[in-house]
Amino acid sequence: MNFNSSLSFTVTERFLRYVTIDTQSDPSSVSFPSTEKQKDLGRLLVEELLAIGVKDAHLDEYGYVYATIPANTDKHVPVICFCSHMDTAPDCSGKNVLPIVHKNYQGQDIVLPHDKSQVIKMTEHPDLKKQIGNDVITASGTTLLGADNKAGVAEIMDTCYQLMNHPEIKHGTIRILFTPDEEVGHGVDHVDIAKLGAFAGYTMDGESAGNMENETFSADGARLTIQGVSSHPGFAKGKMESAIKIAGEIVAALPAELSPEHTEGMEGFIHPVAIEGHVEVASIDFILRDFDERKLNNHAAVIRKTADDVLKRYPSSTYALDVSEQYRNMKNVLDEHPQIVDYAMEAINRTGLTAKLCSIRGGTDGSRLSFMGLPCPNIFAGEHAFHSKQEWVSVQDMQKAVETILHLCMIWEERS
CATH class of the missing domain: 3.30.70.360 (Alpha-Beta Plaits)
Structure with a gap:
């Protein structure tokens, strides 16, 4: 299925909306979530999910968003979950983010207008070589952008929109989970694994388009x-x-x-x-x-x-x-369920990208979820230079991430 010709993507509009909401977490806080403002985005996501027909979408007392896309197939398909975190890093301000879309990028230095000392150069960001002709989104120079991980949030939200509006895309039951406080190491402290009831999970929190991460520190x-x-x-x-x-x-x-x-x-x-x-x-x-x-x-x-x-x-x-x-290396768990990674690699390849299996010099919510009973590798979201004023993402990479999720839903249905 060629999604480029059949879908009207909403991921960019969603992303530009979400990054303007300050969701910075606080490592010194003893509350959960560490900042109440993270729930502002959670409430918006619930409203949008309800508006597209996802009837059980809700925000719980801890700031988690749960939702279910019902199966539209007669097959018995394992339940899979897609997860992204809503908070942004404490390292750099996430207040009053002004996203800027640089259309048809041609390799030039990107000077951020509100602090012209912040210059995004291809020599320092080599992945920009893959973005020639694409539309690159940055912040204005005084804040981070929030692509980590609002790119992932927007991609999952667009996926929900597409699944609810395109019944021809066959899939099993899909669970959605948006978490707070990932950036301060507490993202899954209060996740209700039984409520999710999923066999496999996928975080959308990786970097370069095509990357698939099955191993963490x-x-x-x-x-x-x-x-x-x-x-x-x-x-x-x-x-x-x-x-x-x-x-x-x-x-x-x-x-x-x-x-x-x-x-x-x-x-x-x-x-x-x-x-x-x-x-x-x-x-x-x-x-x-x-x-x-x-x-x-x-x-x-x-x-x-x-x-x-x-x-x-x-x-x-x-x-x-x-x-x-x-946390522990999620590869120890994922190696026991090779199809979880294999299906994701196939989904990436079906978009026209070349899937690349990588290790993360860090951790994700998926690291702990994997040891809580939800094997959970990490798929690219397109975010780059995270936790900094030079953070960027491209429109086209986010769209490829949406396509990847849709293909992954179909592959689980096809193989069941």
Whole structure:
């Protein structure tokens, strides 16, 4: 089926509407969702879903949007779920976003008008080489765009619109899930897996058109707490062992080759993200990442050895390391259900793109969903330079993502 000739896409209009709603999440919040304003987008999505005939669309107390597209086939088809997150990253403002459509892009530098120091260059964004003749959407220079992940939200919403208006597209029951707080690591904390009742899920939260991601980092958090020795600084000689200085020495002594700035591809890292404290007690928060869980465990061992070596010079000081699991590599689950990835790869190829299987140097909602009983790889949404003022996406890539979802719905129906 050639969707380009039979569909009138709504994805661009939806995306331009959604990005103007501030949904930035807050890592310091203790509420859920972390910001109430995320529900503003959730309420709009429910209104739009109800308007196109999705009768059970609703926003729950936690800020999740659930909806169901009923099956239109007599076949028994496994229920599949499509998921995107509504929040934007805390790294860059998401307030008063002004999206700009640069039509018929021809390779030129894109100067963002509200801060002309923000220039999107093909030399720094090589995927722009694939966008010649396409329509590229950016923000205006003072905010992020929000393509991460409102591109995915708009693509799923357009898919719902197409499925409700094109009964010739045969499919089983489709569940829709929009989540808050993905950017602060809590996106699926309160997801009701039983309510979804799905066999497989797909997050729409990837980068380049054609990419399909079946593997993420495994991730731990770690806190190293150092107990030093305090003394009056005027009488501290031979007595004081500053926890602050010990913390600094430990960070400086960590192997450079295990830092984010020196790793790529399938290499993991140890990353100190925060230090706080005073002379007597100080703490360092780390994130530990690796595709191999054995190597991930070794990263914690590296921190312990480094701390042991440094504290040899401070005999009256001690430390404790607490490691907590954050998420695990979804490939461990997906390998048990190969058709979930295979069908998505076929769907991408049916759009005319060349499907490319990739690993994510990060995590998605799908990482945790996979271990909650919903195997969930990640499909491209077309978003680029996420979490920055130079974030961009193209109209044509979002349309290809919609086509991919539609083909994927059909493939599950065909193979059942």
